[in-house]
Amino acid sequence: MDRLTAMRVFVEIVDRGTVSAAADALGMSRAMASRYLEGLEDWLGARLLHRTTRRLALTDKGQHTLVTCREMLALANDAVAQAGQGGAEARGRLRLTSSPSFAMAQLTAAVVDFQASHPGVEVDLVMVDRTVDLVEDRIDLAVRLSNRIDPGLVARRLARCHSILCASPAYLERAGTPRAPDDLRRHRCITHSTGFAPEYRLTRDGEETIVEARGSISANETAVVHAAALAGAGIAMLPTFFVGDELAQDRLRQVLPEYALEPLDIQAVYLSRRHQPMPLRLLIEFLSDRFGGEVAPWDRRR
Template structure:
């Protein structure tokens, strides 16, 4: 039996703590998983797992073998990458995660452009409103918008996320336009449940200040806040990548432009720089190139239509 497949199966069993869950992840039958495990134990001449009717646990030999077998998988992956780099199109499957708003506004188009270069790389994109466990949920890359990164992960900064205070013309006509940050206390503010629920952090003349805010509506999803702002529910702090077109067409009005909300970093977050699969490295480099620069693409001025180009009449 293929020793490499048997090693991969054992590592998955160790990660999942179950032969059944490992079979589901690997898309194998439970019987095949058991055969892979038995083959590896025969090859190594040692029992790797203690099995009961409810759970499995690593034997002493299994605990000693696991880190070495992980290294063997990494080395095999590196060898395949090096051997095929010059001649073969990169292949593989990547699991990504980011917020719904960033996926809709920017990341999905970037992924489509990336796959036009590397059509044999498959990508599964999961949108969530929380920081996921990269190991537990088998995530290769998370694109996170934050200034606070978890310990134990590696990150590469891709761009800066700037936000704007904005509201619909209907709301401003009904409630008036704030002239100072302190005026926000008299307005309905639509806030993020996990971010700016009770305060807005604004920067003016190099100083960062906090302004207390309140309102009848909050949500853990930025897309909901945008829809509420468009519907006239109040003032919202929204990322510029998500409301650029709304501001350009006048559906939303930018407020207090001299008081900029605190910028956040947009990061590519992954587990390790060592033994990094080639598809993952290619994708991270692509995103850094696409989103990087002194000004993020969504913050650059919109192109001005050429008035000389007139429609031709038939």
């Protein structure tokens, strides 16, 4: 049995969801793909996938084996590229996750530009507004907005995420413009439903003021908070990477601009520095170059 091919078949089955889809992608019959999978399981002495009539699911052994197979295939691809066989073009498939709002505003366009230079790299975008398990969800790279790093993971800072308070001109004309943090207590706020009491931490000249945010609309996704603010529902805290066009077009106006909200790091998070596939290394470098610098590109226009 060609064990490297068997590993490639196993990874494709997991990524594509069925043996048939993996066989089509690899240009082989379904029966041959099944034989490779069975051969790999026989060699390892363990079942890698639970098979039902509806779907395939990784076993515990399959979860660990998947990580190893990805590393082995990455090393093999890198060896071929470095030896000059078949050219040095990066090839492979990456699963990338981020919040829907950052993906909509910045990340998707960045991925498209990355693929223009590296057409051999397939990218599967998994957009969820929650922290995913990189191993369980088979994620190669997570772009997270957080000042904390999960134990056991590696993170590289890409940029800083600043947020502002803003509202539509119609709302401010109707309800008035806040002049001080305490004025926010009399306004309707559109909040993020995070499970914690919504509040704004506003800093000016080194002094922090904490104001409870009260309102009748909350949402667990930034795009919905953004839409509610545009519709005139109240004052919202939104990241600057998401509201640049609306501020420039006066569809949203910043509130209390002399006060700063706590910034967050935008981080590239991955499992290990060792045995990184070439496509993953290239993508991390690309995102660092695109979003990096003292000021993030979306804030340079402000």
